Amino acid sequence: MEKSKRIYMDYSATTPAKQEVVDEMLPYFTEGFGNASSIYSYGKEAKQALDQARERVAALIGADPQEVYFTAGGSESDNWALEGAAFKNRKKGNHIITSKIEHHAILHTLEYLEKTHGFEVTYLDVDQDGKISLEDLENAIKDETILITIMFVNNEIGTIEPIKEIAEIAKKHKILFHTDAVQALGNVEINVKDLGIDMMSMSSHKIYGPKGVGALYIRKGVMIDNLIHGGAQERKKRAGTENIPGIVGFGKAAELARVNFKEHVEKLTRLRDKLIDGIEKAIPYTKINGHRTDRHPGNANFAFKYIEGEGMLLLLDHLGISGSSGSACTSGSLDPSHVLLAIGLEHEIAHGSLRLTIGDFTTEEDVDYVIENLPKIVQRLRDMSPLYESAKASGEVK
């Protein structure tokens, strides 16, 4: 197998930690390993490292350091924000509003709140680009509504939601607003104060930091229940001995993301557009999913008619290219991605989706290589496909 070439195009799934990040983490494993909550010198070093990381993450999103609470990742942050807000405000009401295209860390948490704890959830539709309608949102609000949670940037199709406008509506109705910004962090401009966000989930491993670390921004004054109860860490809001190396790594990654922001976005946008344009020209019967411009700078999402995604991923992998698909086969469920269905794709087309997400280590040559090879792969699978054969027979395909 031609595995020597390795082209990683799944940065939205996870990113490698940057070398600078790992370098900064290393001393904290074996030397500066103390418990940040303890009094002796070992602990003080850990505490200082923790403080610096908190400042760096806060700086990336325009927050005060005391508003940043470290967690074990995006999923925990999402769970915490939703359950914490729900249980804290139960007496006020039991209604929550979200969208149909949220990450499972949101959707499954809400399902759990519905089934096990008696909350009621409204799932807003999105348009064909994946955007929610502000009018729908206004209409969904009831007296019992205690929380609105809408993601900042969708992880599959890259669409950016109108966060500022959503926050304004939430504020007008005095409802808490949470956003899952796991995909947005480092990729779109975020200033939590300007945007009026009450809570925001972040994850380190999507911005070249280590896995197993994340954060929840909680605006000063917003009170939610704890999710992980126990010790007094994170100002008594999130128990567990602090993962100092991980947090230091996240801090460094945040710092790099802040400093390199402009460059990063420009480069990704350029390569992404090249990729989308190249594939669109080279492969007929292709749909581009997600909003064309209000979009994650590194996200390209295609649906190729007549074929199924898993085979594509395997053939791409054979050429050293890593991508992902919203097909049912790759997720192990019966249905293709809920996001693709929510933007109106038919099942059979959704099965043929391919997400290629690029990042800081992607090169122009990588993109060229994909544009050169993907058309052959798609054609090969179409030649095997009874659907393609039927489409040719019916004249749908020439």
Next chain:
Amino acid sequence: MEKSKRIYMDYSATTPAKQEVVDEMLPYFTEGFGNASSIYSYGKEAKQALDQARERVAALIGADPQEVYFTAGGSESDNWALEGAAFKNRKKGNHIITSKIEHHAILHTLEYLEKTHGFEVTYLDVDQDGKISLEDLENAIKDETILITIMFVNNEIGTIEPIKEIAEIAKKHKILFHTDAVQALGNVEINVKDLGIDMMSMSSHKIYGPKGVGALYIRKGVMIDNLIHGGAQERKKRAGTENIPGIVGFGKAAELARVNFKEHVEKLTRLRDKLIDGIEKAIPYTKINGHRTDRHPGNANFAFKYIEGEGMLLLLDHLGISGSSGSACTSGSLDPSHVLLAIGLEHEIAHGSLRLTIGDFTTEEDVDYVIENLPKIVQRLRDMSPLYESAKASGEVK
């Protein structure tokens, strides 16, 4: 300050990661960084690493690998076990039994279940050595009892609880039994099958693995609700992109703990006994807390009358020695440690407690150094203490 000498004696708070552990983690930060759930080669490497780590942790506790679920640490494992079991079995009953000396990750979670979710909790007393009474346990069981959670080894005083006997009682009454084995792991023999444990919490950073990783053992057949909802990771039981480097490190640490177990326990026990005996001889008006023999091999816990713990820690730190104390001042709360009060210590004596916990990097010389210097520190503080002065005046102290 004489900071060149550094004697870490707070291994029960956290341990440094061993170099072998860090070495094994490193490649997974920057290279084998793929998402374990994805299909392409990057992901496969991650998956294999994950499987190996799971086998290693399972081997340390005599479990099947499929019974081990990775989490972000001991606190999350505790929260998950308790909330998951509570909510899953709510229809059967709302009563939970625990002890008064559990870690806060247990106690505060139970408090939350009481206050916010209407559960009822019985807190068992312990004797002067810190052991629960099996008779009390039997008597506390009601028809509504759905869960018993008793820690394996206490983190402050090192006492080992009668886990096998507790498990038998739980089984007889068909009640789930969870144990917080964060301090026990790697330090006492654990075979979950022989012991009859249903759920068990573990944490990596207490056994020379990285921070921010832990595991929950869930016996096959035991069903509990999820705590972190979202993606299908950990066989759909714990969402969140897997922290591969962290998990790999935990796996390696577990492997080392298993292989070196006998040696580790023998060495620690010898040094601990030397330390306890040495201090007991050198410092009058001292109480040794915890069971003398059924005890964590590295744990020494003293209460020195007439003085307060924080000053001791500061003076020890000045000599490069790190320890911890159950005094109120170090925890930032009004009361001294709930564990010390539960074993019957009076407040003023509990304030003078000092926990020194030794580990794999502790040397004979370290112990000698402490035995040489601690008496001077205690005497210095006693000389400042009005309580000591009064005790001399009354003849209590000669």
Next chain:
Amino acid sequence: MQYSEKVMDHFMNPRNMGTIENASGVGEVGNPQCGDIMRIYLDVDDNQIIKDVKFKTFGCGSAIATSSMATEMIKGKTIKEALELTNKAVAEALDGLPPVKMHCSVLAEQAVKAALIDYAQKNNIVIPELEGYEFDDAHDHGDEEE
């Protein structure tokens, strides 16, 4: 999820991929909603021997591999022999399939049977083994996978 080398080989180099003009029998199972369609073409001679067989498949890697293997297993065989093809045999011949992918082998078995039924109908033959044959929903993806 991991495929055996055999599965990968049959996916990368599928045997008998294509169509047969004026086939003696054509069978199609699955539906695009669920992400799998298999179509099998048979060329059966007068001695009821399967002289040639081809497939077209829309579906994941294992769907293509099981189609390829199934066609290879019945090529040159009699109809009677082809009737004995089970999904287990296909999966075993591929050195196993991941649990979530077992339905692909079921689909392959069904596609062969569907082609045989079509052949029987076209030729007015009764194949007793296929009387009342039911195509269950093969899509039991299971619930416990990663």
Next chain:
Amino acid sequence: MQYSEKVMDHFMNPRNMGTIENASGVGEVGNPQCGDIMRIYLDVDDNQIIKDVKFKTFGCGSAIATSSMATEMIKGKTIKEALELTNKAVAEALDGLPPVKMHCSVLAEQAVKAALIDYAQKNNIVIPELEGYEFDDAHDHGDEEE
């Protein structure tokens, strides 16, 4: 939690630690339950000048440091001046205390006052500023600390 260098200095090298035999006044505040006791001894001359002062303290590092600083601040001063000693002044002189430790400075101020009250009683003097003085529970450890 972190102490300033001044706090560490006064903790490591406490000034005026000890007792005074036949002191003009002795004051003790705090209780062992809460983990802090401060006892202050005064030697006041006929001109109401504090010629000497000593302390004994059971408590954390900052309790010892505030005792040390407070005694230093009133040594050689008149009673009137000593009465003006506030907990804030003690804390400031130490370059600040962590929020959870502010009660130690309150305790130090109270210990000085208690010693002065004892002196007044022993000498049948009325110190108007101390009439009806109340020793609040200084133990407001706060709730938001680490």
